[in-house]
Amino acid sequence: MGIPEKIKKIEEDLRRTQVNKKTEHHIGLLRAKLAKLRKEQEESQSKKAGTSQGFDIKKSGDATVVLIGLPSVGKSTLLNRLTNAKSKVGAYQFTTLDVVPGVLDYKGAKIQILDLPGIIEGASSGKGLGKRVLSVARSADLILFVVDVFQPEARNILVRELNNIGIRVDEKPPKVVIERTSSGGIMVAPTVKLTKISEQLVKDIAKIYDIDNARIIIRDDITDEQLVDVLTGNRVYIPSLTVMNKIDLVNSGFTNELSMRLNYKFVPVSAESSINIEALKEEIYGRLGFIRVYMRRRDGETDFQEPLILRQNADVMAVCDKIHRAIKDELRYALVWGKSVKFGGQKVGLTHRLMDEDIITLVTK
Ligand SMILES: Nc1nc2c(ncn2[C@@H]2O[C@H](COP(=O)(O)OP(=O)(O)OP(=O)(O)O)[C@@H](O)[C@H]2O)c(=O)[nH]1
Numbered sequence: 001m002g003i004p005e006k007i008k009k010i011e012e013d014l015r016r017t018q019v020n021k022k023t024e025h026h027i028g029l030l031r032a033k034l035a036k037l038r039k040e041q042e043e044s045q046s047k048k049a050g051t052s053q054g055f056d057i058k059k060s061g062d063a064t065v066v067l068i069g070l071p072s073v074g075k076s077t078l079l080n081r082l083t084n085a086k087s088k089v090g091a092y093q094f095t096t097l098d099v100v101p102g103v104l105d106y107k108g109a110k111i112q113i114l115d116l117p118g119i120i121e122g123a124s125s126g127k128g129l130g131k132r133v134l135s136v137a138r139s140a141d142l143i144l145f146v147v148d149v150f151q152p153e154a155r156n157i158l159v160r161e162l163n164n165i166g167i168r169v170d171e172k173p174p175k176v177v178i179e180r181t182s183s184g185g186i187m188v189a190p191t192v193k194l195t196k197i198s199e200q201l202v203k204d205i206a207k208i209y210d211i212d213n214a215r216i217i218i219r220d221d222i223t224d225e226q227l228v229d230v231l232t233g234n235r236v237y238i239p240s241l242t243v244m245n246k247i248d249l250v251n252s253g254f255t256n257e258l259s260m261r262l263n264y265k266f267v268p269v270s271a272e273s274s275i276n277i278e279a280l281k282e283e284i285y286g287r288l289g290f291i292r293v294y295m296r297r298r299d300g301e302t303d304f305q306e307p308l309i310l311r312q313n314a315d316v317m318a319v320c321d322k323i324h325r326a327i328k329d330e331l332r333y334a335l336v337w338g339k340s341v342k343f344g345g346q347k348v349g350l351t352h353r354l355m356d357e358d359i360i361t362l363v364t365k
């Protein structure tokens with residue numbers, strides 16, 4: 001039996017199985033097997049297709065944001081409103097057929113925004129340009145969901161489609177560490193009470209992924225799907241923000257009712273009539289979690305005019321990369337003043353993490 005047949009068989013098995021306490025273990029195993037087969041299928045497909053799978057886009061700026069939404073919700077109109085770009089707008093579906101980049105300049109940060117073709121249900125299994133479009137989101141720092149005020153349920157579809165190709169939206173990577181050992185079987189070592197998965201299921205799923213001897217340390221109350229995510233090893237975890245577009249077509253009562261009814265928060269805007277666009281910029285900036293770092297020259301003078309814009313948790317290495325690629329090899333140490341150090345002028349190395357409004361001097365050879 002080939003991979004596609006195996007996948008089909010397990011999918012059928014899953015559909016037939018009722019979900020209850022008794023079948024939990026069985027379902028968990030089936031799902032793990034399915035994920036493994038899908039990964040194998042993916043790998044063989046991308047081998048066949050060569051490297052021409054995705055869109056060719058170059059990341060630039062301090063962060064990258066992608067616009068994800070159904071066709072005709074106003075993604076291109078929004079891109080044009082937020083940036084200097086001129087992406088084609090049309091009153092019909094699938095106006096945009098390629099990736100269109102723009103740059104939002106905000107508070108000193110250069111934020112790259114990518115307009116994409118619309119996503120439809122089933123995109124992750126290859127409908128339309130679906131998979132290629134979705135995979136652009138893999139390298140994003142923030143996913144900006146764009147939904148139409150008359151189709152707010154679309155967000156669930158978008159999250160599901162991203163989920164299907166291994167993009168976890170607004171989730172944290174599960175805290176699971178797998179230490180391979182040479183013998184002794186599988187030992188499960190949870191540091192919290194596991195309520196959603198049994199230790200036996202952890203072991204059995206690990207075996208599906210060819211792990212026979214290991215210590216599995218679990219620090220979160222994980223589900224079987226989260227364990228599979230860890231074992232598969234190619235998941236990405238990306239935060240999101242949702243934009244509710246075309247609010248010029250409704251009254252404020254309508255929008256209020258939506259915010260009460262829906263299970264997600266959103267920023268209401270009208271891309272076309274330019275309503276609430278400044279607030280959206282502020283939200284995007286805030287959600288990206290930038291920090292500002294000031295450079296101090298060796299003679300003691302600090303440049304407070306032009307801070308370096310870095311992402312949260314950036315280290316000294318990131319500062320070097322920003323200034324000049326070669327500087328990292330020349331660095332002896334850095335001196336830091338600010339919240340990330342115990343005392344001003346502390347000597348730190350490349351892996352030291354900086355905080356907002358730190359001051360730094362690089363000391364080179
Ligand atoms: N009333 C109203 N219409 C809008 C707004 N934003 C966009 N539109 C209209 O919606 C239609 C689709 O806009 P686009 O920006 O092309 O939508 P898109 O999401 O990029 O569409 P695809 O590229 O096909 O996926 C156009 O007719 C726009 O003029 C808005 O805020 N209010």
Ligand SMILES: [Mg+2]
Binds near residue numbers: 076088089096116
């Ligand atoms: Mg478009």
